[in-house]
Amino acid sequence: MMKELYSNGKLLLTAEYAILDGAKGLALPTKFGQSLKLETSNSKALLWKSLDYNGTIWFSAQFSKIDIKTIHTSDADISQRLAQILLKAKQLNPAFLSRKTDYNSIEARLNFPRDWGLGTSSTLITNIAQWANVNPYQLLAATFGGSGYDIACAQHNTPILYQRNEYTPIVSEVPFHPNFSDQLYFVYLNQKKNSREAINSYRNLDFDKTALISKIDTITDKILTCLDLKEFAALLNKHEAIISETLKIPTIKDILFSDYSGTIKSLGAWGGDFVLVTGTASEMNYFKDKGYSIILPYKEMIL
Incomplete structure (x- = not known):
């Protein structure tokens, strides 16, 4: 059996x-x-x-x-x-x-x-x-x-x-299938983040949770109806700034990739695993040159 x-x-x-x-x-x-x-x-x-x-x-x-x-x-x-x-x-x-x-x-x-x-x-x-x-x-x-x-x-x-x-x-x-997905990549940061530790750190922060939820919900709703990469990138940047302010820590882009021209968005616990990056296939050489060799196109990663 x-x-x-x-x-x-x-x-x-x-x-x-x-x-x-x-x-x-x-x-x-x-x-x-x-x-x-x-x-x-x-x-x-x-x-x-x-x-x-x-x-x-x-x-x-x-x-x-x-x-x-x-x-x-x-x-x-x-x-x-x-x-x-x-x-x-x-x-x-x-x-x-x-x-x-x-x-x-x-x-x-x-x-x-x-x-x-x-x-x-x-x-x-x-x-x-x-x-x-x-x-x-x-x-x-x-x-x-x-x-x-x-x-x-x-x-x-x-x-x-x-x-x-x-x-x-x-x-x-939800019908989230961006028509600009060929300009979205997932870059592996090669450092594991303990989710439970990250959750505990977040729980110990003192801030207005209702205001945070309202801001994030608005961004999520707008991303679902977003039609072009420029608007999508702006929404991701705004999201990163809000979470950075809440956690009182810099964004991954500020820490590791401040001179990169595109947008970089953390996914899950900050500081580990994959980040979402906007750019072209040739622009991914920026990350490869810095030693980040595992880069997956959106269509290879997402169902």
Whole structure:
């Protein structure tokens, strides 16, 4: 018996940080994601292995099926985190992993490098939630936390508008297909940002949240109806300035690329993973010359 699940990766174009307090965020599911292959075996244990995009096993573990205790693992910290997710799923659905005929040989496989920050955790949570037949937003809240937009991206194949609402967020598919997408690129900054730490830092700030949400919502709405690159870039620049002022930290462009002629927009937690850049294919040499070699055109990244 075999079953395969799949969840999309994610990028957040607008409302980073503010999305935690109820701002509308424009989120983009990616062509990259994670699969979860479920099979039955003769083993009495729950067998788990995680594969990287190149087929390399980067994590493996054996758990007892009854109490999800680690029997053997290649990484104790990751095993503890995975066991926590499986136990929370079992708490939400006690029938999960309770039958002898249940799947017990599991293979998780990414089709993108783990350090890209496209949703290694959110795609795993969504796949496990599907397997366990539980609410993925509830499982996320009980484990990693966060706004949940990444869970919504995992389940949708088009751009979405996302707004927090406990375990039933407001999610709507939107027709965001910019006719200038050939001038949009994603540049990998080659430095991982811990989302939980970034969220905690944001939570400790003192500012007018209602005013921030209002400003960000207005920008998001305008981006959805934007027809040309010049207006789009101006809206992204305004968004960057607002979040920079809120966080009291400079924009990525000011820090790393102040002499670049185009627009640079952070995506998600500031300071890590990918940024969205406007420009031509030849203008991407600017980033390559600075050592940023991983550059994906919009159409290669976004569903």
